[in-house]
Amino acid sequence: MTTRTRVPALGAEGWFTPDADEPTLLGRRCAACGTYAFPQAELGCPNPACTGDELDEVALSRRGTIWSYTDARYQPPAPYVVPGDEHEPFCIAAVHLEAEGLTVLGQVVAGVGVEDLRVGLEVELVVDVLFSDDDTDHLIWKWRPVEGPAAEGPAGGDGHEGVR
Amino acid sequence: MAVEEIAVLGVGMHPWGKWGRNFVTYGVAAARDALRDAGIDWSEVQFVSGADTMRNGYPGYVSGATFAQALGWNGARVASSYAACASGVTAIEAARTRILAGLCDVALVVGADTTPKGFLAPNAGDRPTDPDWLRFRLVGATNPTYFAMSARRRMDLYGATAEDFARVKVKNAANGLANPNARYRKAVTVEDVLASPVVADPLHLLEICATSDGGAALVLSSLDFAERHAGRAGSPVRIAAVSTVTPTYPQGTVDLPDPATDSTAAVAAPARGFKESIAHACYEESGIGPEDLSLAEVYDLSTALELDWYEEIGLCGRGEAEGLLRDGATAPGGRIPVNPSGGLACFGEAVPAQAIAQVCEVTWQLRGDAGDRQVEGATVGITANQGLFGHGSAVLLRR
Numbered sequence: 001m002t003t004r005t006r007v008p009a010l011g012a013e014g015w016f017t018p019d020a021d022e023p024t025l026l027g028r029r030c031a032a033c034g035t036y037a038f039p040q041a042e043l044g045c046p047n048p049a050c051t052g053d054e055l056d057e058v059a060l061s062r063r064g065t066i067w068s069y070t071d072a073r074y075q076p077p078a079p080y081v082v083p084g085d086e087h088e089p090f091c092i093a094a095v096h097l098e099a100e101g102l103t104v105l106g107q108v109v110a111g112v113g114v115e116d117l118r119v120g121l122e123v124e125l126v127v128d129v130l131f132s133d134d135d136t137d138h139l140i141w142k143w144r145p146v147e148g149p150a151a152e153g154p155a156g157g158d159g160h161e162g163v164r
Numbered sequence: 165m166a167v168e169e170i171a172v173l174g175v176g177m178h179p180w181g182k183w184g185r186n187f188v189t190y191g192v193a194a195a196r197d198a199l200r201d202a203g204i205d206w207s208e209v210q211f212v213s214g215a216d217t218m219r220n221g222y223p224g225y226v227s228g229a230t231f232a233q234a235l236g237w238n239g240a241r242v243a244s245s246y247a248a249c250a251s252g253v254t255a256i257e258a259a260r261t262r263i264l265a266g267l268c269d270v271a272l273v274v275g276a277d278t279t280p281k282g283f284l285a286p287n288a289g290d291r292p293t294d295p296d297w298l299r300f301r302l303v304g305a306t307n308p309t310y311f312a313m314s315a316r317r318r319m320d321l322y323g324a325t326a327e328d329f330a331r332v333k334v335k336n337a338a339n340g341l342a343n344p345n346a347r348y349r350k351a352v353t354v355e356d357v358l359a360s361p362v363v364a365d366p367l368h369l370l371e372i373c374a375t376s377d378g379g380a381a382l383v384l385s386s387l388d389f390a391e392r393h394a395g396r397a398g399s400p401v402r403i404a405a406v407s408t409v410t411p412t413y414p415q416g417t418v419d420l421p422d423p424a425t426d427s428t429a430a431v432a433a434p435a436r437g438f439k440e441s442i443a444h445a446c447y448e449e450s451g452i453g454p455e456d457l458s459l460a461e462v463y464d465l466s467t468a469l470e471l472d473w474y475e476e477i478g479l480c481g482r483g484e485a486e487g488l489l490r491d492g493a494t495a496p497g498g499r500i501p502v503n504p505s506g507g508l509a510c511f512g513e514a515v516p517a518q519a520i521a522q523v524c525e526v527t528w529q530l531r532g533d534a535g536d537r538q539v540e541g542a543t544v545g546i547t548a549n550q551g552l553f554g555h556g557s558a559v560l561l562r563r
Contacts, residue, residue, distance in 0.1 A: 033430050035429060036427035036430075048413050068314070068316045068320075070367075079286065080300045101428035105303050145400055
């Protein structure tokens with residue numbers, strides 16, 4: 001087996017920990033007012049009532065609850081890259097992180113259908129392959145239900161197992 | 165305190181379709197229609213306000229000048245506005261403020277588009293700092309992804325059903341039968357809707373608006389000018405308020421195109437969310453409230469989003485929209501007909517023209533010129549819409 005290079009997907013560099021056993025999203029927290037930001041607030045604190053410009057990098061909660069969800073039955077247009085030979089429907093969830101007061105969008109791991117999801121369901125963050133080319137895996141965060149059949153398998157893999 | 169009003173002297177549209185011609189031809193046709201309707205000669209127009217399109221090359225980015233040149237340079241002042249789906253209202257607001265400032269008497273507002281097939285997608289090329297590029301690349305989130313998440317919220321929170329959503333399409337399709345400018349003029353049933361393929365669960369193909377070609381235009385003037393001008397008998401329809409509000413921090417609701425919301429950890433979300441604030445700004449500016457409305461034209465990018473708008477423009481409380489729909493309150497003859505034009509369900513979206521077309525419809529309704537889709541005795545109407553990246557868009561009109 002050849003060694004593959006694993007890199008965060010273009011545009012998501014520094015947005016999550018790609019290699020941690022318990023991966024997290026990386027946001028910012030304002031030292032002055034305590035507000036959070038994800039993705040990173042490059043231009044200072046996003047709170048207009050705060051003049052703070054010192055934002056510390058923080059790991060966001062690994063678990064959250066589903067705010068809403070859907071699936072992509074049709075292949076999204078470029079710049080989306082189809083991970084396999086042809087489009088396989090996948091789910092997308094917006095997940096609310098209670099402590100940070102943030103709701104973050106992400107794909108749901110392969111093998112989970114909309115019938116496995118509901119508003120309020122607890123999910124956790126995993127790192128998975130968004131797509132691969134030549135010798136590189138382009139990584140992204142995804143959500144995986146904490147309980148139920150989908151919780152047991154590994155994240156994603158080649159994106160083809162468990163397709164309904 | 166109510167703001168001074170302006171007059172809608174003329175309205176015009178080029179029918180929506182998939183005609184495949186240069187967008188300028190639709191804009192010019194609509195502009196000539198509006199000038200004819202107003203009884204105004206092009207040479208009298210002192211300000212041209214264009215709503216831009218991003219998919220038709222440079223002429224689309226400078227649409228005000230593009231339309232002015234196509235009509236024949238007349239020396240008028242010009243502006244070109246881009247605000248995604250809110251471009252039309254941004255162009256209307258540029259004209260209104262110039263009129264109210266006393267800098268001109270007569271302005272022409274024009275928006276037109278020629279659209280490609282399929283999902284709206286970003287322009288080509290890697291742009292990893294552009295949230296609109298990132299949502300497609302990192303998540304595969306199309307516009308229907310966001311529409312579907314709103315729909316799912318209604319189901320899980322308020323008990324909305326797939327049939328409720330389908331009935332919005334059935335209502336709007338029936339309305340559009342009587343509209344010569346609509347692209348789709350075909351009655352559909354709940355069964356037709358539910359039998360169409362699911363695009364993004366729970367939304368079906370027939371519940372998501374298509375992209376269309378089309379053009380719409382308005383001739384706006386000061387009330388003084390309208391009074392002096394003999395072209396139209398009687399009192400003109402007036403614009404009582406325009407809303408172009410942005411969100412108030414923290415914007416805690418998932419919305420196009422961002423991958424995450426603002427944080428509500430340190431600052432609580434405002435009592436009135438962004439979409440609720442859009443029409444509210446019109447009510448505040450005019451002193452006219454939702455209880456005064458005779459009709460509304462709202463942006464039904466999906467069936468479920470029309471139901472969201474019922475609540476967001478103040479027709480009912482949160483979670484009550486399905487009840488309003490089931491009671492027939494928003495159908496023709498109901499308490500407050502919504503989208504009597506047929507809405508985006510029958511037009512498909514011609515982005516820079518759509519918000520202007522909403523104003524055309526309300527104007528026809530308030531004049532009593534809407535033919536078979538006329539809302540009897542209409543005196544007040546509102547349009548509501550939202551552009552990407554936080555562009556509010558609403559216009560309140562009265563007779």
